[in-house]
Amino acid sequence: MLTLQGISKNIKEPIIGKLSFSPVEKEEIWQTIYVISESIQHELKGCIGLVVRNNEIEDALRQHNLPLVYNVKNIDLLSDGDVIEILPNGLINVLYRINSDDNLIFVTSKCDCKCIMCPQPIDYDEGDLTELNLKLISSISTSTKELALTGGEPTIVGNDLFRLILACKNLLPDTSLLLLTNGRKFSNFEYTHIFSSIGHPDITIGIALYGDNDIEHDFIVGSKGAFNDTVRGIINLASFSNPIEIRIVTHKFTYNRLLRISDFIYRNMTFVKHIVFMGLETIWRARENLKILWIEPEELIPHLEEAIHYLIQRGMNVSIYNIPLCLLPEKFWIYARKSITGWKNSFDLKCFECSVKEECSGLFDSGVDIYRKYLKPIY
Numbered sequence: 001m002l003t004l005q006g007i008s009k010n011i012k013e014p015i016i017g018k019l020s021f022s023p024v025e026k027e028e029i030w031q032t033i034y035v036i037s038e039s040i041q042h043e044l045k046g047c048i049g050l051v052v053r054n055n056e057i058e059d060a061l062r063q064h065n066l067p068l069v070y071n072v073k074n075i076d077l078l079s080d081g082d083v084i085e086i087l088p089n090g091l092i093n094v095l096y097r098i099n100s101d102d103n104l105i106f107v108t109s110k111c112d113c114k115c116i117m118c119p120q121p122i123d124y125d126e127g128d129l130t131e132l133n134l135k136l137i138s139s140i141s142t143s144t145k146e147l148a149l150t151g152g153e154p155t156i157v158g159n160d161l162f163r164l165i166l167a168c169k170n171l172l173p174d175t176s177l178l179l180l181t182n183g184r185k186f187s188n189f190e191y192t193h194i195f196s197s198i199g200h201p202d203i204t205i206g207i208a209l210y211g212d213n214d215i216e217h218d219f220i221v222g223s224k225g226a227f228n229d230t231v232r233g234i235i236n237l238a239s240f241s242n243p244i245e246i247r248i249v250t251h252k253f254t255y256n257r258l259l260r261i262s263d264f265i266y267r268n269m270t271f272v273k274h275i276v277f278m279g280l281e282t283i284w285r286a287r288e289n290l291k292i293l294w295i296e297p298e299e300l301i302p303h304l305e306e307a308i309h310y311l312i313q314r315g316m317n318v319s320i321y322n323i324p325l326c327l328l329p330e331k332f333w334i335y336a337r338k339s340i341t342g343w344k345n346s347f348d349l350k351c352f353e354c355s356v357k358e359e360c361s362g363l364f365d366s367g368v369d370i371y372r373k374y375l376k377p378i379y
Contacts, residue, residue, distance in 0.1 A: 001093055001106075002343045006051070006072035008090035015049045015067055015086045016095070016132060018139040019078055031139050033086070035078060036061070049086055051075065083139045085132070095136050096144075102341040103140075103147055105133050105164060107154035113182050114222030115208075117251055117286040117293055119366075120152060130160040137167045140175075148178045155185035162198060169200045176202040178245075183207035184226060186233030196240035204273060205237055206245040210254055212264035220253055231268075238271050245274040250323075251286075251293040255300045258307035266314055275311060277304055279322030281344075283366040290370075297327045297374050308332060324351075325360045326376045333359075340364055353377040 017033035022042065024032050029046040036052045040061070044050070050061065050068035053075050061068060069090050078084070081098035096103050109123045140147070147168065154161050168177055177200060186192045186205075207230065211217035214227035237244055246265055248254060254261070258277065265275060280286055286293060304320070311318045312335075320332065321339035328336060338361050346365040351357055354377035363371055 001095070002077065002097065003094070004072055004074055004077065004092040006069035006090045006092065007055075008069045008086070008088055009067070010065060011049075011067045011069070011086060011088045011090075013088065014132075016135045016139070017048045017084065019051070019080060019082045019084060021080045033084060035075070035080075037075065051078070051084075051086075051092065081141055083136055096140050097342070098141055098144075100342050101145065102343075103144060104341075105136065105147055105149045105168075107133065107149055107151050107161065107164065108156050109152040110156045111151060111153040111182075112156060112184060112223065113153065113226055115285065116220055116222060116253070116289055117249060117280060119281040119283045119286055121284050122152070128157075128160075130157060130163060133164055134167055137164065137171055140172060142172055142174065144172060144175045146176045146178065147172070148180060150180040153182055153184075154179060155181055155191075159194075162194060165195075165198050165200055165203065169198065173201075176204070178204050178206055180206045180247075181208075182221065182226065182230060183233035183237075184229035186236050187229040189236050192233070192236040192240060196237075196242060204243045204245050206247050206276075207234060208247045208249070209234075209261065209265070210248065211257065212260045216253070216257065234269060234272075238269070243273040244269075244271070245276060246272050247276045247278055249278045249280060250295070250300055250304065251280050252295045253293070255295045255303050258303045259310055262307040262310050266311065266316060270316075272316075274317045274319065276319045276321055277307065277323075278320075278339075279367075281322065281364045281366065282370055283364070287366065294370075301327065301329070305329065305332065308335060322361055322364065324363060324371070324375060325356050326354065326378055327374060336361060338362075348372050348375055350375055350377050353379070355379055 017031050019035055020032050021035045032047045033049040034047050036050055044064055050066055051072055052068055052070035055070055069086050079099050082094055083096035085093040085095055108129060109126055210220040217227035218224050308318050318335055320336045325333055325336055340361055344364050345362045346368050347362050348368050356378050
């Protein structure tokens with residue numbers, strides 16, 4: 001999440017609203033936060049807050065007594081139509097970026113697994129985010145092509161997940177959804193039935209699978225019984241014709257089992273829409289456990305090639321996420337996707353010499369230092 005810092009005034013609780021650099025229609029003012037960069041050009045009455053470039057402008061706004069944050073660094077990173085949250089301490093969280101293709105609804109940081117390579121810390125002081133997210137959904141542009149619902153584990157919030165999906169269905173009818181989950185909750189047939197009955201016209205369920213048996217998968221996710229729950233969840237979702245994507249993170253405990261996992265998927269789940277092999281995001285638990293998770297790219301790639309070849313020979317839809325093109329054989333570039341969320345996406349300096357940089361996924365910002373010695377610009 002992109003964050004900016006300023007100095008707050010008249011803010012006692014978090015404010016969520018849509019940014020505007022110019023006057024808005026009367027019916028939109030109730031959810032508008034105006035950005036004031038140079039001077040006050042329009043009527044401010046009715047807006048819910050202000051983002052102000054400097055304290056000179058802030059002085060001119062004292063009479064309005066509106067919630068505001070001023071002396072905001074990097075204010076030029078904000079765009080008309082972005083949705084932000086302003087906290088009482090002056091922190092600005094950019095919840096939605098109108099010019100990005102990688103927007104998400106962060107449902108919760110809580111989870112019922114403890115994956116050995118999880119990149120998402122749990123916020124043990126986290127409150128209920130549902131009302132915040134409903135406000136966010138109501139402010140998002142209807143032209144948004146895709147949103148991901150993620151966490152943590154989104155199904156942890158139970159029926160509140162249904163409220164979020166229903167809000168997206170009603171308020172963002174042309175926006176496709178990607179629900180990222182471990183799939184365990186869907187082992188409950190009744191829950192899956194209710195989820196499916198919402199009838200969202202374009203939602204894909206992305207489910208993590210890390211083994212072809214319970215011993216390997218349960219070890220990686222740190223929860224006994226997870227494999228059986230996940231597989232039952234996949235089957236239940238498929239029984240209601242939900243589109244399903246299987247996600248496999250590659251590391252020391254999966255790299256030489258990729259073919260077995262692929263075979264398991266093909267023999268038991270030919271109905272899945274998409275299969276994704278993902279490089280490691282090296283933050284939080286993945287960074288803590290990097291010594292036992294790390295596999296040299298030259299060791300990983302042959303196993304990845306074998307698994308991909310197996311699946312495409314059988315007509316399965318396959319992609320590679322988070323692995324730079326220079327680490328892949330050229331014949332597999334067609335399966336590599338630009339998948340890393342914009343604010344996490346980085347390149348090493350040597351990448352700017354590369355002729356295929358614009359087509360490359362790049363690297364997670366957290367992984368540039370780790371992968372630097374393996375990168376080889378293509379001329």
